[in-house]
Amino acid sequence: MTRTLKGKAWAYGDHIDTDVIIPARYLTSSDENELGKHCMEDIDADFCKKVNPGDMIVAKENFGCGSSREHAPLAIKGAGCSCVIAASFARIFFRNAINVGLPIFECPEAADSIETGDEIEINTKAGTIENKTKGKVFSVTPFSPFLQELIEQGGLIPYVRKQLESGRGKK
Known part of the structure; x- marks a missing residue:
C-alpha cells in the first residue's frame, strides 16, 4: 500500500539539536502528546500553536544532533508532524x-x-517528495518494506508486539 504524507513545511537551518527539538526541562515525561506541547519552542515559541496534523519539519544539515534521547522524535510525533525532511x-x-x-x-x-x-506531498513507497507550492519533485531512497512496515506499526515496540501476538515472533 502506498502511503502519502501531505502537509505544510516548517523550515529550519543547520544543526537543530535535541535540546531545541524538546528542551531538557520537559523530560519529566515520555508521553509523546505531552512532549509535543513543547516541541521546537526554544527556536520557534509559537510552533505548537501554528503546526497542524500532518505538517512537516524541514531542516538543513545534522538535524537531531546532541543527546541520544528518544524524546526528540517522540515530541515531533506528539506535535502532530508527519515526518522530517x-x-x-x-x-x-x-x-x-x-x-x-x-x-x-x-x-x-x-x-x-x-x-x-x-x-509538501510525499509518496513514501515511490520515494518522491513533491513541493506542490513550487512545482518541484525530488527523489529520495524509499525505506525497505520491513522499515516501512515498522514505521506503519508506530515503531519498534508496537511492531514486535504485533509479531508476538500473531505468532510470527515465535520459533
Missing part, C-alpha cells in the same frame, strides 16, 4: 526516529528548496 540527520536521531515510528527523509535538494509554508 533534512539534508542530513545525526545518526542516533535517525535510529531513534525509526524506533518510534517517525518517518524521516534525507534529501539535501529538497531541504535546500523547501521553505516555511510550502505545501
Whole structure:
C-alpha cells in the first residue's frame, strides 16, 4: 500500500539539536502528546500553536544532533508532524526516529528548496517528495518494506508486539 504524507513545511537551518527539538526541562515525561506541547519552542515559541496534523519539519544539515534521547522524535510525533525532511540527520536521531515510528527523509535538494509554508506531498513507497507550492519533485531512497512496515506499526515496540501476538515472533 502506498502511503502519502501531505502537509505544510516548517523550515529550519543547520544543526537543530535535541535540546531545541524538546528542551531538557520537559523530560519529566515520555508521553509523546505531552512532549509535543513543547516541541521546537526554544527556536520557534509559537510552533505548537501554528503546526497542524500532518505538517512537516524541514531542516538543513545534522538535524537531531546532541543527546541520544528518544524524546526528540517522540515530541515531533506528539506535535502532530508527519515526518522530517533534512539534508542530513545525526545518526542516533535517525535510529531513534525509526524506533518510534517517525518517518524521516534525507534529501539535501529538497531541504535546500523547501521553505516555511510550502505545501509538501510525499509518496513514501515511490520515494518522491513533491513541493506542490513550487512545482518541484525530488527523489529520495524509499525505506525497505520491513522499515516501512515498522514505521506503519508506530515503531519498534508496537511492531514486535504485533509479531508476538500473531505468532510470527515465535520459533
